[in-house]
Amino acid sequence: MGKRDTARSSGPAPQLSPVLFAGFALRPLPLALLQPILGVAVRAIHQRHPDIFERLADLDGPVYLVDPVDLPFRFELVPDPDRPSLRALAEDEDVMPTATIRGSLLTLIDLLEGRIDGDALFFSRDLVIEGDTEAVVALRNAVDGAEVDVAADVLARLGPLATPAGLALAGARALFSRAAADLETLRSAVIAPALRRTESHEAAIRGLEEKLASARPTRRARTGGP
Amino acid sequence: MTTTPAPEPLELVCPAGTPAALRAAVDAGADSVYLGFRDETNARNFPGLNFNRRELADGIAYAHQRGAKVLVAINTFPKAGNPGPWHRAVDDAADLGADAVILADIGLADYAARTHPDLRRHLSVQASASNAEAIRFYHSAFGIKRVVLPRVLTVAEIASLNSRIPVETEIFVFGGLCVMAEGRCALSSYVTGLSPNKDGACSPASHVHYEEQGDTLVTRLGDVTVNRFASGEPAGYPTLCKGRYVTAGRASYLFEEPTSLSVVTMLPELARAGVRALKIEGRQRGRAYVAAVVAAFRKAVDAVARGEPVSVDGLAALTEGGRETAGAYEKTWR
Amino acid sequence: MSAPSLTLGPVLFNWPAAKLRDFYFRMADEAPVDSVCVGEVVCSKRAPFFEPHLVEVIERLQAAGKEVVLSTLALIMSEREADQARAVAAAAADGLLVEANDISVAALLAGRPHVVGPLINVFNEGTLAYLAANGACRVCLPVELPGESIAALAAASDVDLEVLVFGRLPLAVSARCYHARSHGLAKDNCQYVCGEDADGLPLETLDGEPFLAVNGTQTLSYACCNLTAELAPLRELGVSRFRLSPQDADMVAVARVFRDVLDGAADADEADARLEGLVGPMPFANGFYHGTVGASFTADAGWQGPVE
Structure with missing residues (x-):
């Protein structure tokens, strides 16, 4: 977690709350406009981390349904090694995914950026997995190996110095600027509680460890005799 | 006045399921990293995990530049009629400059000893060599230099074993715990x-x-x-x-509760028992996990080397169900 | 092709010494088996109870024309266990055939003809060749080995291969005693509770499905291996020895079923029907042989040759 550059977001972090998301939802970002952003995001990740897709090549063309329960969208991810796609689904749109991954946006971003490991995935109930478990494990392993930093990856592609041809596809540079700003807002909203959570977590762990450390010698002494 | 030579410091052997995890382990202070090829030749043949040949070459370069070793686990049992993938794994590990291979199968150990006599050979926990006679056999037959002990022995048994075998011992100190004798479970x-x-x-x-x-x-x-x-x-x-x-x-939970092995506080005892290397389980776990566990054990191992008490920070959150056990190292586990 | 023979594997369970003695006496007198394994494989703590009967049992079996094989411990951890194994291995000098179930015993038997048991991992021709050069004259293969691998091994080596064709499948060994654990006891003070379950302690899933059987430190399948339909294809591959792993059932009758199938006096369907009456509630399993889920049972189709 140490590598994260938190200095980038200045000022108090916004609360990751329904209000924040209502804000995103209210500034009308219809699927038609969201879709190009997703396209850029997945191409950015594909370009910067081709090994993710290569690691998934052994699977039989998996389709993932990613369902952030606190967002009004669901996403369909097809990690094709040559032409990956990420698509926001209309509310009434049905897909037949290989696997579904459901959780809060925070949990899903933790997963994407490698803060949740393969086993912990199953120990906590924060993440719900349905369908082909192998496909989910493969995606988790592939992503973990790639050191994805969503905001950095996408911003690198959107930034003024790296304006790729892909932007023309979207046709609306203003929209991307806004999306980038949204992403930063979202990101600081996501990171602040994550950091807070980590700190309190570590305190709790230290307490537990101290207890364990003091309990252990007694236990051994009692059972160590001939 | 005579001085006894200072014992070699314990070697910290750390897991890597991906190149990112390898870098995380090396950066966090691993002495050695163990890993496998992306196929059925190793015992963590999980989807999306492990190394292709290019990644191994890069990983070895990264580790060697920072003074760490790379051990390649080729620790499944070759399929009858199709030993090719296992033989190639040994050949490629040798050619790419791996510091050792970790083997379980007698036939494959024989192949490695004959084909690559200079390639250092470790005996995998999957070989289930749980007694001195078995370990001496692998040593004399295939020149095994180190044995990864099955997670079935008590510390007293490990100490006794170390006095009677001509090879180094490596033991698991943290992570997923096999309840059954490894390599002997169907x-x-x-x-x-x-x-x-x-x-x-x-x-x-x-x-x-x-x-x-x-x-x-x-x-x-x-x-x-x-x-x-x-x-x-x-x-x-x-x-x-x-x-x-x-x-x-x-x-x-008749066999075992969902719990993880953790013996960080027993390190001084294990060092006295003559153990040479400490192994952290978890090639299937993420790089964040690897970084955290390796860093904690680096501190602990350095403390042991200085004769200081071992403290533990932040390991419990990484264990299964948040619970941990000393496993077979304590006799009552049996 | 050598004439097919039947081996009675070691009794894996903790039967009272008198029951075990009488069991072997009856096997000597009545069972159509050629070879009989005697000796404790699972827990060193059990071994002393049968020791007083060992000589008379061996003599009775030999007098009945059976070959006797001394089986040894599967998991050797302590010096005491190593000594126990060394003592048995020493019998090889007296001309008795010893079966190694831990590689340390195979090492002790180097240069002398011996048997490698199913709890040593022989998965490929490289290992088989090494162990044969070490003196193994017979290898009973691990239970999870598929027919395809058995075929490759049989084609690659002249060593006698033996395949377990009946009984609960030995799936795992551990340092921990699950029998003691199931009774809330420590292994050191186990009170030999494993003796209460002559076929092992059945273990069910939370859905109430029978799944495994616990035998002290060993874990077995709940299902009973039944390879009667696979005997013929195994014979075709060149396997001529078949192991029956004793259950608390009429093992003489079980041996007769397999003998009849080998002699062509019964087909697999008849054999299955007869076995069903002998093994009680245990379902059959032959999935390992077919390279699939070990617990599964395919009623027909022996291994039909390599799949291209």
Whole structure:
């Protein structure tokens, strides 16, 4: 977690709350406009981390349904090694995914950026997995190996110095600027509680460890005799 | 006045399932990193995990530049009639400059000893060499230099063993705990057809099913219900030996609770028992996990080397179900 | 092709010494088996109870024309266990055939003809060749080995291969005693509770499905291996030895079923029907042989040759 550059977001972090998301939802970002952003995001990740897709090549063309329960969208991810796609689904749109991954946006971003490991995935109930478990494990392993930093990856592609041809596809540079700003807002909203959570977590762990450390010698002494 | 030479410091052997995890382990202070190729030649043949040849070459370069070693696990049992992938794995590990290979199969150890006599050979825990006679056999037959001890021995037994064998010993100190003698367990293939020995996967994800039944989460492996978790209860990956079963009308974790091995506080004792290297389990776990555990153990091992007390920071959150055990190292576990 | 023979594997369970003695006496007198394994494989703590009967049992079996094989411990951890194994291995000098179930015993038997048991991992021709050069004259293969691998091994080596064709499948060994654990006891004070379950302690899933059987430190399948339909294809591959792993059932009758199938006096369907009456509630399993889920049972189709 140490590598994260938190200095980038200045000022108090916004609360990751329904209000924040209502804000995103209210500034009308219809699927038609969201879709190009997703396209850029997945191409950015594909370009910067081709090994993710290569690691998934052994699977039989998996389709993932990613369902952030606190967002009004669901996403369909097809990690094709040559032409990956990420698509926001209309509310009434049905897909037949290989696997579904459901959780809060925070949990899903933790997963994407490698803060949740393969086993912990199953120990906590924060993440719900349905369908082909192998496909989910493969995606988790592939992503973990790639050191994805969503905001950095996408911003690198959107930034003024790296304006790729892909932007023309979207046709609306203003929209991307806004999306980038949204992403930063979202990101600081996501990171602040994550950091807070980590700190309190570590305190709790230290307490537990101290207890364990003091309990252990007694236990051994009692059972160590001939 | 005579001085006894200072014992060599304990070697910290750390897992890497991906190049990112390898870098995380090396950066966090690993002395050695162990890993496998992306196929059935190693016992963590999980989807999306492990190294291709180019990644191994890069990983070895990264580790060597920073003074760390790379050990390649080729620790499944070659398939009859098709030893090629296993032989190539040994050949490529040798050619790419791996510091050692970790082997379990007698035939493969024989191949490695004959074909690459200069390639250092370690005996995998999967070989289940649990006594001096067995270890001496692997030493004299195949020139094994180090044995990874099965997780079935007590510290007293390890100390006694170390006085009677001509090779180094490496033991597991943290991570997932096999309850059964490793390499001698067919529970997974009994239920899925795939086993650690043949296929490099125990309780493979391809056969895992999670099912929400109301508030209850049911975990299945193949057709077998391995556990049910009430709402709010931490769930586990459905490894068969960590499941909940019924004997004489009573449900219990008969084999083992969902718990992780952690013996960080026993390190001084283990050092006195003559152990040479400490192994952290978890090639299937993420790079964040690897970084945290390796850093904690680096501190602990350095403290032991200075004769200072060992402190533990931040390991419990990384253990299965948040619970830990000293496992077989304490006799009462049996 | 050599004439097919039947081996009675070691009794894996903790039967009272008198029952075990009488069991072997009856096997000597009545069972159509050629070879009989005697000796404790699972737990060193059990071994002393049968020792007083060992000589008379061996003599009775030999007098009946059976070959006697001394089986040894599967998991050797302590010096005491190593001594126990060394003592048995020493019998090889007296001309008795010893079966190694841990590689340390195979090492002790180097240069002398011996048997490698199913709890040593022989998965490929490289290992088989090494162990044969070490003196193994017979290898009983691990239970999870598929027919395809058995075929490759049989084609690659002249060593006698033996395949377990009946009984609960030995799936795992551990340092931990699950029998003691199921009774809330420590292993050191186990009170030999494993003796209460002559076929092992059945273990069910939370859905009430029978799944495994616990035998002290060993874990077995709940299902009973039944390879009667696979005997013919195994014979075709060149396997001529078949192991029956004793259950608390009429093992003389079980041996007769397999003998009849080998002699062509019964087909697999008849054999299955007869076995069903002998093994009680245990379902059959032959999935390992077919390279699939070990617990599964395919009623027909022996291994039909390599799949291209």
